[in-house]
Amino acid sequence: MRTRKVASAEAQNGSSDGKPDRVVICGGGIIGASAAFYLSQLGVKSLILEKCAIACASSGKAGGFLALDWQDGQATGPLSRRSFELHAELAKSLGQNCGYRRVSTLALSVDSSGRAAAKQKKGLPEWLDGSISGAREMGNESTNAQVHPELLTKALIAAAQAEVRQATVQGVVLDGNKAVTGVKVDGGEEECDTIVIAMGPWTGQARAWLPGIPSISGQKAHSIVVEPSSPIGANCLFMNHRNKSGEHKDPELYARPDGTAYICGEGESVPVPDDPLSIVSTSAAAASLQEAGAAVSSLLADGKVIKQQACYLPLSPDGVPVIGKVPGATGAFIATGHSCWGILNGPATGEALAELIVQGRTRHVSLDAFDPARFSGRKFALR
Ligand SMILES: Cc1cc2nc3c(=O)[nH]c(=O)nc-3n(C[C@H](O)[C@H](O)[C@H](O)COP(=O)(O)OP(=O)(O)OC[C@H]3O[C@@H](n4cnc5c(N)ncnc54)[C@H](O)[C@@H]3O)c2cc1C
Known part of the structure; x- marks a missing residue:
């Protein structure tokens, strides 16, 4: 069995200057991909x-909007x-086009209810x-x-030269000292001394x-x-939309370099299903x-x-990402809870991890604000 290459008691507690022997990353979304990429930058290959x-869930279906300073003043x-x-940096160094470009962003009040005389504002892009x-x-x-989330996730994994295997992780194997020695997968066991649990909204299963x-x-x-009827400009839009029924909605629209427009925003309270591939949209949400x-835009109306x-x-219990060592186990790390900013915050999460x-x-x-140990002893941690 492979063991963690450690030189001291301090290293046994996870503050090692020695590289892990074998890292298994559970989950192939942007967080798992970023962890694999930045581990490879430090000379560690992962499985x-x-x-x-890869990118079958939100990391392949997100918008990919990135903002430098919108989280200033928050933990993130x-x-x-x-x-x-x-x-x-990645847009230059990965050597692949992942749809990265700088954009200008507008907040728009939009009214298609017919109840207000909505006039186009001067100075807006023509489209x-x-x-x-x-x-x-x-x-x-x-x-x-902005960046194309699916392309970026795949490019990070390719650049990391990480081994990828389709398998469902079903458990973690610990030795008598609560140190990780493997993961349980599809009825078998995969040896490792370090695991990163990055299973997005499924991470709770690892409790x-x-x-x-x-x-x-x-x-x-x-x-x-949406494929527009003619090219549209490089804008991202955050809308306050009063629709035909008079309801207020807050959709977001990101024009992409490939000529398409990505539109999201309809939320729905439905429990996370076990199978990521069973997650589908409803025709009502798509129509909205x-x-x-x-x-x-008429170019989208005709698109x-x-x-x-x-x-x-x-989502984490306090809305703040959970990134760091899992309390009570050596060699176990977690990174999740990035809510609507996982594509933006993925690379720095992977780097820090x-x-x-x-x-x-x-x-x-610093990962202090994201320490998983902050939940220990609280009642929601025990639910
Ligand atoms: C509509 C929408 C728009 C968004 N737009 C943006 C945006 O513009 N900008 C931004 O920064 N963020 C955006 N986000 C947020 C972003 O998509 C997420 O925060 C991010 O993708 C989460 O990545 P993840 O790797 O944690 O999880 P996921 O992408 O969910 O990946 C988790 C992976 O784990 C796998 N998995 C689950 N269980 C197991 C298991 N037992 N064994 C092995 N694998 C397992 C799943 O199959 C999945 O592939 C958006 C999200 C949504 C829903």
Whole structure:
């Protein structure tokens, strides 16, 4: 059996300067991919065990909007500032087009209810010719960007040269000192001395394996991808939309470099199903998003919906990501709960986790605010 290469008692507690012998990453979303990539930058190759397919869940269905400073003043502020920087670096260093570009972002008031005389605002990009009654800049090319989440997730794994296997992780094997010695997969066992649990909204399932893991939930959200009738500009839109029925909705629309428009925003309270591939959108949600697109631009009204999908935001009990060592087990790490900012915060999460695993401490971003141990002893940690 392979063991962790450790030189001291301190190293046994996870603050090692020795590299782990074998890292298994559970989950092939943006967080698992980022961990694999930054581990490889520190000379550690990993095995990714993914239940369905790489980026099959929210990391393949997200918008990919990135903002430098929108989380300033929150626990995630330094993480997202570092990650914004890393995204720009990755766009150059990965050598693959992952749809990264800088964008300008607008908040729009849109009214297609017919109950207000909505006039187009002067100074808006030409393609925004719909029922827009108000507009405000939220960010520009110096602070806002976008990336294609699925392409980035796959490119990170390719660059990491990580081994990928389709398998469902069903448990963790610990020795008598509560140190990780393997994971249980599809009826067998895979030896390792380090595991990273990055199973998005399914991470809560790992509480049955490691009690130090908090309960993680998921919030379903729908999205569509529209092919416009003519090219549209490089804008991201955050809308306050009064629709034909007079209801207020808050959809988001991201024009993509491949010429399509991604529109999301319809939330739904449905429990996370066990099978990621069974997550589908409803026609009502898709129609609502399509109406929002048509309301801002005739090019989208005349366009074609080419994708209709849904996925789950991973949520921690306090809304703050959970990143770090799992209390009560040596060699077990967790990274999840990134809610609506997992694509943005993925790279800095992976970088910090890799530093923690390999070097025993982080160099760029402190993980103190994300410490999984903060839930220990609280009542929601025991639910
Ligand atoms: C509609 C929508 C739009 C979004 N837009 C943005 C955006 O514009 N910008 C942004 O920064 N973020 C955005 N997000 C958030 C972002 O998508 C998520 O925070 C992020 O994708 C979470 O990544 P993850 O790797 O933690 O989880 P996931 O992508 O859910 O990946 C988890 C993986 O674990 C696998 N898995 C589960 N159980 C097991 C098991 N037992 N064994 C092995 N594998 C397992 C699953 O199959 C899955 O592939 C959006 C989210 C949604 C829903």
